[in-house]
Structure formats: C-alpha cells, structure tokens
Amino acid sequence: MSDTLLTIWNQVREVPKEAQKPISGGRLNGKTDINPVWRMKALTSIFGPCGVGWKYEITSKHMETGANGEIAAFVDINLYIKHS
Secondary structure: OOOOHHHHHHHOOOOOOOHHHEEOHHHHOOOEEHHHHHHHHHHHHOOEEEEEEEEEEEEEEEEEOOOHHHHEEEEEEEEEOOOO
C-alpha cells in the first residue's frame, strides 16, 4: 500500500500517553482505555468540525451484566467522514 492510502492511519495510529488510562479491574484488567474526547479531537483535527466533516449515528445501545455485579455498556455507531 502506498503512503497516500495510509495518510489517515498514520495520523492516528499512536495514541498519546495522556489520552490512555490503564484498566485495573474486571475482565479487561491490564488493557487500556482511550479517552473518548481525544478520539473526537483527532476526528476534528483531520476532518473538521462534527456535523460538517464527520458525524456519527448511534445504531444500538445495550448493557450487559458480568461477573461480580459489573455492568458493561455498549454503543454501536456508524461513523461517516467527508474525505476528498
């Protein structure tokens, strides 16, 4: 693949340490959570303001009860970008 095709990938492939938070419990213990505000900032820096250069549509939301009374929330979206 050419570098041109990977331009967006290369812009966001590394998440800055300040946008990462270690998960220290449950079945995701040892994994990393990425700050959702950083994700929105990254989209805005590449495509422009939300609603103009990109938008999202919530397609489903649900919650699941796990072990030890933990509750996990899930949201599925369609992400639309304007790219020329």
